[in-house]
Amino acid sequence: MKIAMIGTGYVGLVSGVCFAEFGFQVTCVDKNPVIIDRLRAGEVTIYEPGLDELLVRNARDGRLTFTTELAETVADADVIFVAVGTPSRRGDGEADLQYIHAAADEIAAAMKPNAVIVIKSTVVVGTNADVRARIARARPDVPFSMVSNPEFLREGSAVEDFLRPDRVVVGVHDDAGAAAMKRVYRPLYLRETPMIVTTLENAEIIKYAANAFLAMKVTFINEVADLCEKAGGNVQDVARAIGMDNRIGSKFLHAGPGFGGSCFPKDTRAYAATGRKMDAPQTLIEQVVSVNEQRKRSMAERVIEAARRTGAKSVAVLGIAFKPNTDDIRESPALDIIPALQKAGLSVRAHDPEAREAAESVLHDVTWCKSAYEAVDGAGITLLLTEWNAYRALDLKRVSTLMSGRLLFDLRNVFNAQDLEGSGLEYHSVGRPLVG
Ligand code: NAD
Numbered sequence: 245m246k247i248a249m250i251g252t253g254y255v256g257l258v259s260g261v262c263f264a265e266f267g268f269q270v271t272c273v274d275k276n277p278v279i280i281d282r283l284r285a286g287e288v289t290i291y292e293p294g295l296d297e298l299l300v301r302n303a304r305d306g307r308l309t310f311t312t313e314l315a316e317t318v319a320d321a322d323v324i325f326v327a328v329g330t331p332s333r334r335g336d337g338e339a340d341l342q343y344i345h346a347a348a349d350e351i352a353a354a355m356k357p358n359a360v361i362v363i364k365s366t367v368v369v370g371t372n373a374d375v376r377a378r379i380a381r382a383r384p385d386v387p388f389s390m391v392s393n394p395e396f397l398r399e400g401s402a403v404e405d406f407l408r409p410d411r412v413v414v415g416v417h418d419d420a421g422a423a424a425m426k427r428v429y430r431p432l433y434l435r436e437t438p439m440i441v442t443t444l445e446n447a448e449i450i451k452y453a454a455n456a457f458l459a460m461k462v463t464f465i466n467e468v469a470d471l472c473e474k475a476g477g478n479v480q481d482v483a484r485a486i487g488m489d490n491r492i493g494s495k496f497l498h499a500g501p502g503f504g505g506s507c508f509p510k511d512t513r514a515y516a517a518t519g520r521k522m523d524a525p526q527t528l529i530e531q532v533v534s535v536n537e538q539r540k541r542s543m544a545e546r547v548i549e550a551a552r553r554t555g556a557k558s559v560a561v562l563g564i565a566f567k568p569n570t571d572d573i574r575e576s577p578a579l580d581i582i583p584a585l586q587k588a589g590l591s592v593r594a595h596d597p598e599a600r601e602a603a604e605s606v607l608h609d610v611t612w613c614k615s616a617y618e619a620v621d622g623a624g625i626t627l628l629l630t631e632w633n634a635y636r637a638l639d640l641k642r643v644s645t646l647m648s649g650r651l652l653f654d655l656r657n658v659f660n661a662q663d664l665e666g667s668g669l670e671y672h673s674v675g676r677p678l679v680g
Contacts, residue, residue, distance in 0.1 A: 245427060247271070248321035250314065250347050252279055254290055254506070254572065255364060255395050256327030258402040261295060264302035265407075266431045271317045272310050283310040291571035291598045294403040314347075315354035323424055324351055327364045327395070330510075337513030337533075338521075339368050348375045352382035360424040362391040366451050366511060368518045372415065372444040389421035392444045394451035399506070400569030411438040415447025452518070455511040456529045461496040462503045463532045466539055469499035469675025479675025480657060499674045501581065501629060501655040502539035504566035506574040509536070540577050544584035546672070547627055547653055551590055556624025556649045558591040562616050563630025563656075564607070565599040573602045577655075578629050582607055595619040597632050617646060624649035631656040640667040650680075 245268055249260035252274040260272040274280050279289050286303060288296040302308040311317055318324055328343040344365060351361060361379065363372055376390040392415035397405035412432060414425045422441050426433065433439060442450075469479040479499045487494030503509065512533050519526035547559060566576035573579060576599075582592050586609060593611040596603060600612055613619040616635060620626050620643050628635055636658050644650060644667045652659075652669045661679050664671050671679040 245269070245322045245424075246320055247428065248273060248314075248317045248324045250274075250318075250324065250326045250351070251328040251343075251365070252283065252289070252310070253327065253329060254292070254399055254402060255397065256325070257283075257288075257290060257299075258292060258295060258397060258406050259325060259327060259364060259395065261298050261302060261308060262403065262406045263428065264308035265298050266428070268307065268428065270302075270308050271321070272308070273312065273314045273317050274310075275312060275314070277312050280310045280312050291569075292399065292402050293569055298403065314350050318351050318354040318359075319356060321356075321359065323360045323362060323428060324355065325362045325364050325393070326351070330365045330367055330514075332510040332513050336517060337510075338517040339366070339510070339514040341367065341371060344371065344375065345378070348378055349382065352379040355379075355383070355386060355388060357386050358388065358420065359386075360389045360391060360421055362393045362421075362425070364393050364395050366394060366455075366507070366514075367392075367448060368452070368514055369445050369448040369522075372448060376417070376444075389416070389418050389424065390444065391416055391421040391425060392447035393425065394447055396451075396454065399572050400567055407432075408435075409437055411440055413440045413442070413447050413450050415442050415444040417444055452511055452515040455507055456515045456526070456532070458496050459503055459508040459512045459536070460528060460532050462498075462500075462508075463535050463539075465497045465499050466502065466674075467535070472675040476677065477675070478677065482675075499657065501543040501577040501674070502536045504540075504574075504576040504579075506566075506572055509533075509575040512536075540580040541584065543577065543655060544581045544588075547581070547585060547625060548588040548590070550651055550653070550672070551585075551588070551625060554624065554649055554651060556590070556651065558593060558623045558625070558648075559585050560613075560616075560619040560621075560623035560626045560647070561592055561594040561610075562596075562619060562626065562628045562635050563632055564594060564596040564603040565630050565632075568630055568632045569598075571598040571602055573599050573606070576629075578603070579606060581627075581629065582610065590625075593619045593621075593623060596630065597634055617642065621646045622648050625651040625653065628652070628654045628656055628658060631658050640664060640669060644668045 247270045249272045264270040333340040372392040416422045472479045483497040564578045595613045
């Protein structure tokens, strides 16, 4: 079975490499020649733990190749995965399907009879049926199957998530599509990973409802954190106890600066927009979207207010990526918070172990530092925005000595009172008491 993977971003590259690891012949296609050149040279274009080793091994063994030639690849493929981006459309928050439609048109022109076309990208309900009709219109003579196979991997642990998912969701309209998916996911099937075979529409809704629910959980605990701050509570104690209830679960109950990343912000906006469009308002998620936007602003205001109070002129920002173990900065809280600090007249020094390259092109007038210690040197305030392991191990006494001020804002609740002992720092975290 030959697999074509269209789009070699976080999802496409990880999926392509992992399907090669399953033993299939995989050709990854991207329209960006720079990405393809680098991948051909054995260079991994995204930071994702464990990916480089699998990529190099499967490419060396001849199961994994990279190209910009979509038509040629598709013409020879039995299963064609589409993993192109579905960003937010400016203005209304709806998912922008232009890349899906463009890929579908190119696939239609080149596919062989009985090809199985699988949309892995996150697409709003109805998209698979529309794409199926679009391709059928373009090639009424050629039979094909359409499959919706949303991806649930998380950046930072994407390889592990792909190889050991909680479940695989497959939406189909015919038996051939279901059979093809059973074959490609057979190695997981053998490990007893549940495979949900359902309709195209259900698969599409499952993906959005899952992300919307998780985003709602994060937003919920953020508001609990606000209450803890006012009432003298501790959100970590509260989250731990409520999370022990199996009906609630302990994951996604970490208070912070508001969710960001390449999925939750755009997917909650698109889900809410779909609800409006279909006259089935998703009012909870509408609220989640606006509460989360406001939260990022209020986090910046906390720091600005503290700077006014203490006369601090500069802030050392530790962490730009929207979460650790990725170089992805899309909609990261740092991209809202840093410009707000600058607008208030504060200068910003910043460090991130992996995201600097991506950040440099979108954040301006930032002094980029090679280490966290270099960043805090002379800073009036230190602001921790991403919980990279390297920051957990910081020597806070050294941080305090290097800084010109003594305020540490930890918006990821990485440290505890003991870590602060003897540091002389005034420690502000989220939903927990002030220390120092
Ligand atoms: P990405 O932006 O990192 O990568 C998309 C790639 O597709 C780009 O490299 C682009 O050049 C390429 N591309 C676009 N049109 C093309 C075409 N016609 N032919 C060939 N290549 C083309 O995107 P991503 O983060 O991998 O996300 C892809 C999809 O998966 C989105 O719908 C996203 O919502 C979904 N998803 C993402 C994640 C995640 O953690 N990133 C997780 C689950 C689902």
